[in-house]
Amino acid sequence: MGNLNPLFSVQRIKKDRRLNLENNFYLHRNKLTIISGVSGTGKSTFVNILGLIDTCDDVEIIFSPSDGAQYDYKSLYRNKTRLETVRRNYFGFVFQHDHLIDSFSILENLIFPILSRNNGNISNYSINGLREKITNLMEEIGFDDLLKKGIGYFDRSPATLSGGQRQRLSLIRGILHEPEVLIADEPIASVDEKAASNIIHVLKMLIRQGKTVILVAHNKDHHLFKECDGEYIEIVNSSQIKF
Structure with missing residues (x-):
């Protein structure tokens, strides 16, 4: 694949003890890029750098x-102010741990990134539109099982959800504000097969x-990744990044 107008261009200046880049490389837009490697090799550090969480x-x-x-x-x-603006405007995140706030309702958890992005103001959004x-x-x-319980379910605490449900809820939170780039750190590692498929x-819809x-994945060969059309999968492997 050519490197014309890549989404990210990454060039090594000197060796970083956390991130040993073997080559300069590019990440392309409108792709599912899988960052793989064994535990403790710097995958999360790398995506945190891309997402402007880390430097x-x-x-x-x-x-x-x-x-x-x-x-x-x-x-x-x-x-710092500009950095935070770029991060809020362009990136969404799904972390290894869901980071849901149990003292907030499900709806409040989901709209939190929108509030953060707009300095606590949701006047440009319709609550009913957000619910829809x-x-x-x-x-x-x-x-589907939760939706059958009615719209009042949004007012409950996420403490009522299972681990797999919480992880899926965190994905909705990460994409509700329609970021251009979603960074997902092991999003299917701790959920069952059905939730992983969902x-x-x-x-794929994104x-x-x-x-x-x-996407960070311990196992880039997971069968669910193979369901994705190879046309928009780009594997960043050990020949490009050496952790």
């Missing part, structure tokens, strides 16, 4: 979203919508 002065990263902007990460590191959007995503991700279904998904 790394030993690599140069250029991020070129589809709106024509271009961001040099070193410049962003020097301007959430309901549609819940249908896509296999939450999650992969939603990730790719079809023109989004980019960067």
Whole structure:
């Protein structure tokens, strides 16, 4: 694949003890890119750097979203406010642990990134519209059992959910504000086969919508990944990144 107008351009400057890049490389837009490797090799560190959660002065990263902007990460590191704006505007996250807040309702947990993105203001959004959007995503991700309980279920605490349900809910939270890039750290590692299949279904849906998904996986050969059309799968393997 050519490197014309990549989403991310990553170039090594010097060796970083956390991230041993063997080659300079590119990540392309509208792809499912799987970052694989054994435990403890730096996969999460790498995606946290891409998602501007962590910083790394030993690599140069250029991020070129589809709106024509271009961001040099070193410049962003020097301007925390701008860095946080770029992170909120372009990225969504699904972490290994769901980070749901049990003292918040399910709805409050889901709209939290939108509140953060808009300084606590949701005046540009309709609560009913958000509920409808959430309901549609819940249908896509296999939450039919919860939807049957009625719209009042959104007012309950996520403490009432199973581990697999919480992880799927965290995926909805990560994509509700329609980020251009979703970073998902082991999203199917701790869920059953049915939930994993539902999650992969939603990730494929995002790719079809023109989004980019960067996924950390212990096992890049998981059979569910093979269900994805090879046309939009790009494996970043040990020949490109050496952890």
